[in-house]
Amino acid sequence: xxxxxxxxxxxxxxxxxxxxxxxxxxxxxxxxxxxxxxxxxxxxxxxxxxxxxxxxxxxxxxxxxxxxxxxxxxxxxxxxxxxxxxxxxxxxxxxxxxxxxxxxxxxxxxxxxxxxxxxxxxxxxxxxxxxxxxxxxxxxxxxxxxxxxxxxxxxxxxxxxxxxxxxxxxxxxxxxxxxxxxxxxxxxxxxxxxxxxxxxxxxxxxxxxxxxxxxxxxxxxxxxxxxxxxxxxxxxxxxxxxxxxxxxxxxxxxxxxxxxxx
Numbered sequence: 001x002x003x004x005x006x007x008x009x010x011x012x013x014x015x016x017x018x019x020x021x022x023x024x025x026x027x028x029x030x031x032x033x034x035x036x037x038x039x040x041x042x043x044x045x046x047x048x049x050x051x052x053x054x055x056x057x058x059x060x061x062x063x064x065x066x067x068x069x070x071x072x073x074x075x076x077x078x079x080x081x082x083x084x085x086x087x088x089x090x091x092x093x094x095x096x097x098x099x100x101x102x103x104x105x106x107x108x109x110x111x112x113x114x115x116x117x118x119x120x121x122x123x124x125x126x127x128x129x130x131x132x133x134x135x136x137x138x139x140x141x142x143x144x145x146x147x148x149x150x151x152x153x154x155x156x157x158x159x160x161x162x163x164x165x166x167x168x169x170x171x172x173x174x175x176x177x178x179x180x181x182x183x184x185x186x187x188x189x190x191x192x193x194x195x196x197x198x199x200x201x202x203x204x205x206x207x208x209x210x211x212x213x214x215x216x217x218x219x220x221x222x223x224x225x226x227x228x229x230x231x232x233x234x235x236x237x238x239x240x241x242x243x244x245x246x247x248x249x250x251x252x253x254x255x256x257x258x259x260x261x262x
Contacts, residue, residue, distance in 0.1 A: 005224045007246055008203035011259050013045045015196060015223070017187075017208030018060075020231020021252055022048070023067060025159040029230050031253035033068035039256050040070050047196055048076045049206075051151040051186035051213065053099070053124035053166070056080075056106045079150035082191035083122060084110035086148075086183065092119045096140055098133050098169070099124040120146040123173070123181070125156070125166040134172065141177045151186025153213070157232070188216035193223055205259075207252060209233055211243040219243060228252055 016022060022032050036046060048071055050060060057073045057080070064071035084107060087095065093111055096118040097104050103124055107113065112122075121140050126133065141147050154167030174180050185191045193206070204223050208214020209231025218225035227238055227245035230252070238248060249255035 005218075005222050005246065007205070007224050010262065011044070011203050011205045013047065013196075013200055013202035013204040014039065014256075015193065015204055015206045015218075016046060016048050016252070017206075017210070017214045017231075018048055018050050018052075018064075019157055020209035021207060021214075021228055022064070022069060024231065025157065027159075028067040028069070029251065029253075031251070035253035035256040036070055038260060042260055045200065045202060046070060046075060047200075049187070049192050049196075049208075049217075050076065050078050051125075051153055052156070053079055053103055053150040053186075054127040054156075055100075056102050059102065077192050077195055079186035079192065080106050080124075081110060082185045082189075082195050083107075083148065083150050084112045085195075086185065086191075087112055087120065087122075092146075094118050095120045095122050096137060096145075097122050097124070098126050098129065098137055100126055100128045118145060120148060122148050122150070123166060123169060124150045125153070126169070129169065134169070138173060138176050141173065141179050147173075147179055147181050149181035149184045152181075152184050153186075187213040188220055190217065190221035193217060193221035205246075207255065211238060211241045211245075215241075215243045215245045218246075226255055228255065 057076050060076050061071045061073050094115040094117055095112055121137050149170055152167045153165040155162035156165040206218035206223050206225045209228050211233055215225045224246040227248045229250050
């Protein structure tokens with residue numbers, strides 16, 4: 001899975017992972033707000049890409065704004081929208097959602113809700129997870145309902161170490177039902193990049209700290225990629241990986257200055 005897409009002469013849109021790229025845990029990485037200000041002041045665009053479906057787009061925007069970052073609900077994408085689009089395209093609007101109350105409302109804004117006769121099961125990174133939700137999801141999956149997941153990350157990084165993410169819930173359900181989700185919409189799927197392509201026609205660069213999600217996303221979407229070394233991946237790990245980035249940079253601020261100098 002070597003990188004096959006060349007860097008454009010001028011990058012005009014950064015597709016940014018969040019945790020490990022612009023912040024670590026709840027702390028913004030040094031120099032990132034100032035670098036992004038230089039980037040946007042030069043007339044270039046940024047879109048934040050997250051797999052995290054424990055929060056709504058609005059909640060993500062508020063968190064980023066609190067760090068001094070140029071974020072609005074219009075330049076953040078999560079798997080909720082491509083998941084909803086996939087379901088609507090197939091005539092599925094009544095689903096059993098394993099999701100927080102806020103994310104359930106976000107799905108409803110896209111026309112996806114629980115109306116009493118579910119056509120499918122959709123699981124998210126539900127930080128309000130209960131046994132009752134897991135039991136009901138299992139029963140519906142056992143009945144043969146289609147089963148989808150917003151993403152597959154096994155853990156979410158925190159300042160105190162990793163905590164369970166949706167992948168842990170998926171593994172639990174698969175151990176019980178013998179069934180895995182038939183479709184997944186977050187990184188490393190190209191669904192999020194395709195959603196952005198519908199909105200922008202710009203020379204893009206996917207930037208992130210995880211090889212198997214961020215860099216794999218760019219490879220799958222045939223978009224050039226940059227691995228930053230401020231998160232979970234070292235240069236040695238990158239050299240040994242089948243997911244090869246187009247370029248590697250020590251950090252997002254260094255990358256931005258290099259791109260603006262071209």
